[in-house]
Amino acid sequence: DAVSYRQQAADTMNMAAMSSTARRCLIAIAQYPDGVGHSQLAALVGYSTRTVTNQITTLRKLGYVNGGWPAVATSEGLAALGDDYERLPEGGELLQYWLNKLDGPAAKVLRVVAERGSDGLTNNELAEMTEYSTRTVTNQVSELKRRKLVTREHGRVVPIPELFDA
Numbered sequence: 001d002a003v004s005y006r007q008q009a010a011d012t013m014n015m016a017a018m019s020s021t022a023r024r025c026l027i028a029i030a031q032y033p034d035g036v037g038h039s040q041l042a043a044l045v046g047y048s049t050r051t052v053t054n055q056i057t058t059l060r061k062l063g064y065v066n067g068g069w070p071a072v073a074t075s076e077g078l079a080a081l082g083d084d085y086e087r088l089p090e091g092g093e094l095l096q097y098w099l100n101k102l103d104g105p106a107a108k109v110l111r112v113v114a115e116r117g118s119d120g121l122t123n124n125e126l127a128e129m130t131e132y133s134t135r136t137v138t139n140q141v142s143e144l145k146r147r148k149l150v151t152r153e154h155g156r157v158v159p160i161p162e163l164f165d166a
Contacts, residue, residue, distance in 0.1 A: 018058065018059070018062060018064070018080070019055070019058070021047065021051065021055055022055040022058050022059055023081075024045050024047075025041060025045055025047075025052060025055040025056065025059065026059055026064055026065065026073060026077055026080070026081060027081065027085040027086075028041055028044040028045050029041065029059075029065060029071050029072065029073045029077070030073040030077065030078055030081055030085060030087075031085075031086075031087060031088045032070075032088075033072070034070070034072070035066075035069070035070030035071055035072040036070050036071055036148075037069055037070050037071075038052065038053070038069055038071075039146050040070075040146055040147060040148055041056075041071060042146075043143065043146035043147045044147060056071060059071075059077065062076075062077075062080075063076045063077070064076055064077030064080055065077055090162070090165075091162075091163075091164060091165035092163075092164060092165045094162060094163055095110075095114055095159075095163040095164070098110060098147075098149055098163070099111055105130075105132060105136060105140050106140045106143055106144060108130050108132075109126060109130055109132070109137060109140040109141060109144065110144055110149060110150070110159070112126060112129050112130055113126070113144075113150055113157050113158065113159050114159045114163055114164075116158075117158075117159065117164075118158055118159075118161075119156070119158075120153060120154075120156030120157050120158035121156055121157055122155060122156055122157070123137050123138055123141060123157070126141070126157060141157050144157075148160065149163070
């Protein structure tokens with residue numbers, strides 16, 4: 001009918017208005033149903049926080065992302081993506097996903113932290129086990145924290161529980 005045709009045309013125009021950069025941001029947001037923070041989103045998509053801010057503004061104008069932070073994809077945003085994006089796996093498959101996605105040093109640090117589990121490791125212990133400098137370890141841990149893959153508890157770096165099978 002005419003109403004559904006108009007809606008379909010509006011949806012097509014909205015998708016055309018969304019750049020590949022905005023789409024990449026929306027996909028990253030959609031992968032986290034509880035939402036993502038500003039710096040986490042920048043780390044996930046590999047863009048500057050300024051670029052992320054501009055893309056979020058566009059996505060909010062389109063009604064694809066909620067207002068405020070953490071950013072959460074709206075039902076309209078999820079509908080606009082359809083099934084045309086990779087949903088994040090769960091448990092051990094999520095750990096493997098990130099080990100494959102991250103560059104060498106970050107992947108190695110995450111692997112060592114995951115192997116230690118909830119006991120965690122200090123940066124000095126990580127430096128010794130990975131054979132990286134403490135500066136490199138500190139930088140990699142910061143990147144992993146921005147991506148919300150590790151946390152720091154009592155001075156020790158620990159993996160998030162979602163990286164393991166329940």
